[in-house]
Amino acid sequence: xxxxxxxxxxxxxxxxxxxxxxxxxxxxxxxxxxxxxxxxxxxxxxxxxxxxxxxxxxxxxxxxxxxxxxxxxxxxxxxxxxxxxxxxxxxxxxxxxxxxxxxxxxxxxxxxxxxxxxxxxxxxxxxxxxxxxxxxxxxxxxxxxxxxxxxxxxxxxxxxxxxxxxxxxxxxxxx
Amino acid sequence: xxxxxxxxxxxxxxxxxxxxxxxxxxxxxxxxxxxxxxxxxxxxxxxxxxxxxxxxxxxxxxxxxxxxxxxxxxxxxxxxxxxxxxxxxxxxxxxxxxxxxxxxxxxxxxxxxxxxxxxxxxxxxxxxxxxxxxxxxxxxxxxxxxxxxxxxxxxxxxxxxxxxxxxxxxxxxxx
Numbered sequence: 001x002x003x004x005x006x007x008x009x010x011x012x013x014x015x016x017x018x019x020x021x022x023x024x025x026x027x028x029x030x031x032x033x034x035x036x037x038x039x040x041x042x043x044x045x046x047x048x049x050x051x052x053x054x055x056x057x058x059x060x061x062x063x064x065x066x067x068x069x070x071x072x073x074x075x076x077x078x079x080x081x082x083x084x085x086x087x088x089x090x091x092x093x094x095x096x097x098x099x100x101x102x103x104x105x106x107x108x109x110x111x112x113x114x115x116x117x118x119x120x121x122x123x124x125x126x127x128x129x130x131x132x133x134x135x136x137x138x139x140x141x142x143x144x145x146x147x148x149x150x151x152x153x154x155x156x157x158x159x160x161x162x163x164x165x166x167x168x169x170x171x172x173x174x175x
Numbered sequence: 176x177x178x179x180x181x182x183x184x185x186x187x188x189x190x191x192x193x194x195x196x197x198x199x200x201x202x203x204x205x206x207x208x209x210x211x212x213x214x215x216x217x218x219x220x221x222x223x224x225x226x227x228x229x230x231x232x233x234x235x236x237x238x239x240x241x242x243x244x245x246x247x248x249x250x251x252x253x254x255x256x257x258x259x260x261x262x263x264x265x266x267x268x269x270x271x272x273x274x275x276x277x278x279x280x281x282x283x284x285x286x287x288x289x290x291x292x293x294x295x296x297x298x299x300x301x302x303x304x305x306x307x308x309x310x311x312x313x314x315x316x317x318x319x320x321x322x323x324x325x326x327x328x329x330x331x332x333x334x335x336x337x338x339x340x341x342x343x344x345x346x347x348x349x350x
Contacts, residue, residue: 002179002180002181002182002343003179003180028185028339028341029210029341060271060300060301060302060303060306061300062244062246062298062300062306062308063244063308064242064243064244064249064308064310071249072244072249073243073244073245073246073247073248073249073308074244074246074247075246075247075303075304075305075306078302078303078304079302104210104277104279105277106210106211106212106275106277106339106341107212107275107337107339110337112273112337113212113273113274113275113337114271114273114274114275114300116212116274116275116276116277116298116299116300117277118277118278118279118296118297118298120296133244133296133298133308133309133310134308135277135298135299135300135306135308136300137271137274137300137301137302139271139273139274139302141273167180168182169182169185169341170182170183170184170185170341170342171185172183172184172185173184173185173186174183174184174186174196174197174198174199174200174342175184175186175196175197175198
């Protein structure tokens with residue numbers, strides 16, 4: 001089995017950014033699986049991610065998304081201080097609804113590459129919602145040792161569950 | 176014990192190849208998953224990553240449908256009766272330095288006697304407005320089991336050093 005569970009954050013209620021710390025460096029890739037909802041009644045609402053606590057303007061993010069009525073592609077942030085943003089229901093959205101997100105980060109321990117994250121994310125509220133493909137880049141060649149997750153507006157978030165997995169690779173090439 | 180995902184092969188580009196091929200793919204899994212972190216030497220900001228199966232370079236049995244964002248615009252297109260499938264996107268030489276794309280291609284039931292369908296989602300970040308995110312649905316009109324997969328730069332340019340390609344086998348529980 002090559003997809004190993006590293007850590008989980010469950011039902012966080014406020015208290016600031018939540019962080020996966022001391023991420024092991026013995027995997028090749030990381031995957032985050034998240035079920036998320038905002039603590040605040042801010043629409044639209046987003047969960048964001050930050051690597052190694054870097055709050056400098058060292059990130060970019062883009063997306064292509066639909067809202068049930070239209071499609072949009074945008075450069076969400078250039079020189080941002082967070083790596084990726086994905087949508088989540090606001091606190092005043094339909095009750096008991098959480099978003100679903102999978103984020104993949106390849107070669108997270110590389111010391112020669114900037115780090116690019118790719119996310120599939122969305123939620124539906126029986127009359128509204130978002131779905132899209134989201135990307136983000138951290139312009140730093142450091143290995144990722146921590147990942148902070150929070151609400152884009154208040155740095156607090158209500159998660160139901162956020163799971164971090166490490167993914168290994170084969171030593172065979174098949175060439 | 177039910178295996179979730181098993182690493183089969185991994186290749187890391189050395190800067191001297193425009194094609195990466197995985198041969199002799201074991202036929203014991205249910206699905207295949209290929210993740211790619213790529214940068215091309217091509218003189219562009221981004222390139223198309225194409226996929227070919229079983230060394231089939233001469234037929235016109237490939238086709239694909241794409242939804243993509245460019246950072247400022249969204250579009251959808253299709254290609255029919257091609258000798259390749261345009262399955263993903265990659266960073267190229269004119270993109271932000273040290274930036275590599277993040278792609279996943281998923282091949283369900285790759286040993287079946289059906290035509291072979293796979294999906295792709297890929298992003299190529301950039302410290303600028305322009306950066307692609309693509310979703311693709313792909314088809315190879317051939318009933319042979321998939322025994323090899325080739326990923327290439329559409330323009331024939333070499334993959335940059337440190338581009339990585341990781342192939343996994345996924346088997347359903349109890350199989």
